[in-house]
Amino acid sequence: xxNHKCNILLVEPSExxxxxxxxxxxxxxxxSVVASSSLSDKPGNSAKADIIVVNPVxxxxxxxxxxxxxxxxxxMVILAHENYPERFTDFFDGVISIYxxxxxxxxxxxxxxxxxxxxxxxxxxxxxxxxxxxxxxxxKGLTNKEIxxxxxxxxxxxxxxRRNITAKLGINSISGLTVYAVIHGLIxx
Amino acid sequence: MHRIQKTMSNKESVFNxxxxxxxxxxxxxxxxxxxxxxxxxxxxxxRSSHNYYVEICFPRLHEAVHAMLKDCDAQVSAAMNxxxxxxxxxxxxxxxxEEKHLFPYADELIAGKEIDCAKVSSHNSNHxxxxxxxSLKDMKMLVINHIDSTDKVTxxxxxxxxxxxxxxxxxxxxxxxxxxxxxxxxxxx
Numbered sequence: 001x002x003n004h005k006c007n008i009l010l011v012e013p014s015e016x017x018x019x020x021x022x023x024x025x026x027x028x029x030x031x032s033v034v035a036s037s038s039l040s041d042k043p044g045n046s047a048k049a050d051i052i053v054v055n056p057v058x059x060x061x062x063x064x065x066x067x068x069x070x071x072x073x074x075x076m077v078i079l080a081h082e083n084y085p086e087r088f089t090d091f092f093d094g095v096i097s098i099y100x101x102x103x104x105x106x107x108x109x110x111x112x113x114x115x116x117x118x119x120x121x122x123x124x125x126x127x128x129x130x131x132x133x134x135x136x137x138x139x140k141g142l143t144n145k146e147i148x149x150x151x152x153x154x155x156x157x158x159x160x161x162r163r164n165i166t167a168k169l170g171i172n173s174i175s176g177l178t179v180y181a182v183i184h185g186l187i188x189x
Numbered sequence: 190m191h192r193i194q195k196t197m198s199n200k201e202s203v204f205n206x207x208x209x210x211x212x213x214x215x216x217x218x219x220x221x222x223x224x225x226x227x228x229x230x231x232x233x234x235x236r237s238s239h240n241y242y243v244e245i246c247f248p249r250l251h252e253a254v255h256a257m258l259k260d261c262d263a264q265v266s267a268a269m270n271x272x273x274x275x276x277x278x279x280x281x282x283x284x285x286x287e288e289k290h291l292f293p294y295a296d297e298l299i300a301g302k303e304i305d306c307a308k309v310s311s312h313n314s315n316h317x318x319x320x321x322x323x324s325l326k327d328m329k330m331l332v333i334n335h336i337d338s339t340d341k342v343t344x345x346x347x348x349x350x351x352x353x354x355x356x357x358x359x360x361x362x363x364x365x366x367x368x369x370x371x372x373x374x375x376x377x378x
Contacts (some may be wrong), residue, residue, distance in 0.1 A: 169330065173320075175272050176327030182268035183335045189264040 005032040006113040009049035012079055013037045013058050017098060024102055025109060051075040051112055053096065061088050069160040075112050087152050090130060091160065127168060132186055134161045138174060139181040203227040206365055207234065214360040220369050225299055228369055232295040235366060238358055239284045247277055250347045257340040276324040286316055294370055304374045313367050318359050325352050
């Protein structure tokens, strides 16, 4: 494990929560936190961040999805003040509830950070289970709209998943993705 | 190579330009001194190149792909063979399109007839090579990362050579053949 601290950008309008989260994460010595009240506040901060922990209420799930999709390898964790439907949070790398215990918050952050390091080290990343589902649907010839309806997600989210799959595998054509799906047993040929 | 040199009447210029492009696809291309004889040699070279890919390169690659897949799972083997066949079909279609829609303009010019330069430009702009390049890249990624066979090195060797070769072939068509057709056809834009 390197001595490099994992950079977190915390986007949380509540100063009290931001202060508490920052203290908790930085006390471990593993994370360096920059807190901001909104993503547009200092755009440079999001470029430097390994993980963005964000309260989705102020930013909107759609904007967050677009930001995450725009940078390969960027990890994004939802700081949840309430319960959100899975179809909203599914796309992100984790959900931390403001009511989680201190130990649980650190555990979740470490899990995401470990993933973030490994994804930088490996050119060929493992696909998430949702990405595998989307890929097998693409290989079976379903359209984006059909896939969105099947998994109760938006067409935008399907497209973002597809972009991520292509970026991870380095395979662009549907025929190539189909062969990948057959090789890995995701579909039968 | 000797054959090409021998059949070239306007040896110096056309042969030198082809050699320059094959050495670096960014090499400057000057077509001012090339006349109808040069075009005749160039179209003969391009037709011979197509024959070389169809009769030598692809059968060789086909054989190597079969050898690589012989110990693979039947489904993987079928999917990969199908992908390769599709790619081959795509490349041959591309050749046929040029032989049917672009090379005849050269034949007409050589026979002293006039050609419609606007049609040449339109055929050329409607005919892009991106699909072919994407399929080849996907095939490389699949073979490198997802096919488990000791024979894959030969396939990769052929694929890398083919990729470079076809790229340069396309450059010769786009940077030398089409501009020359337009120049000799009277389009001085």
